[in-house]
Amino acid sequence: MADIPQTDVSRPSALPTAKLLQRQAQPLVDQDSNEYLDAIEEEWNKKVDVEIETLVDGMADIVSLASIGDKDKFRIAQETFQAQCRAESMIRAAHSLMSTIHSMKLLLLLSDETQIAKRRDAELRVVQAEKSDAQKKVAALLDELLSSRRDDGTSNEERRDGRMQTT
Numbered sequence: 001m002a003d004i005p006q007t008d009v010s011r012p013s014a015l016p017t018a019k020l021l022q023r024q025a026q027p028l029v030d031q032d033s034n035e036y037l038d039a040i041e042e043e044w045n046k047k048v049d050v051e052i053e054t055l056v057d058g059m060a061d062i063v064s065l066a067s068i069g070d071k072d073k074f075r076i077a078q079e080t081f082q083a084q085c086r087a088e089s090m091i092r093a094a095h096s097l098m099s100t101i102h103s104m105k106l107l108l109l110l111s112d113e114t115q116i117a118k119r120r121d122a123e124l125r126v127v128q129a130e131k132s133d134a135q136k137k138v139a140a141l142l143d144e145l146l147s148s149r150r151d152d153g154t155s156n157e158e159r160r161d162g163r164m165q166t167t
Contacts, residue, residue, distance in 0.1 A: 047100060051093040058090040 031039070065079045065086075 044100065044104070048097065051097045051100070054093040055090050055097075058086040058093070061086045 062083050065083050071079075
């Protein structure tokens, strides 16, 4: 009488080897803001890469299935089913990409504009500093080039005068 009564009620249970929703990222406590944002960006990039790869592979498979030749009805039905399955997986990947794009647009619209402006200003300062350094280097090289010509003892005018007198 220790038997478990048999019913049609489902009793869901987790498998001991299930690995659902495990992330490779560090715990949130150990990360600063930049590391957290980098991890999120990397996740988004991986999602997009997987969906794009699914689309490309699906298209390649559909094209490879579209061979022309003598086929029996079974082979035609089999290729039709394979093409439909690939098309459905491509549609799922396209929908996933569209939802990812929508989420990114919302994040951009609702993001902190002051932080974006600060980053843009910091990048502008860096670029301006690099520009001024490059201008200084170019000026130094130009001065060096001009001073080496002066040291030769002949200027362009003297060279022209010398050519005119010899002719």
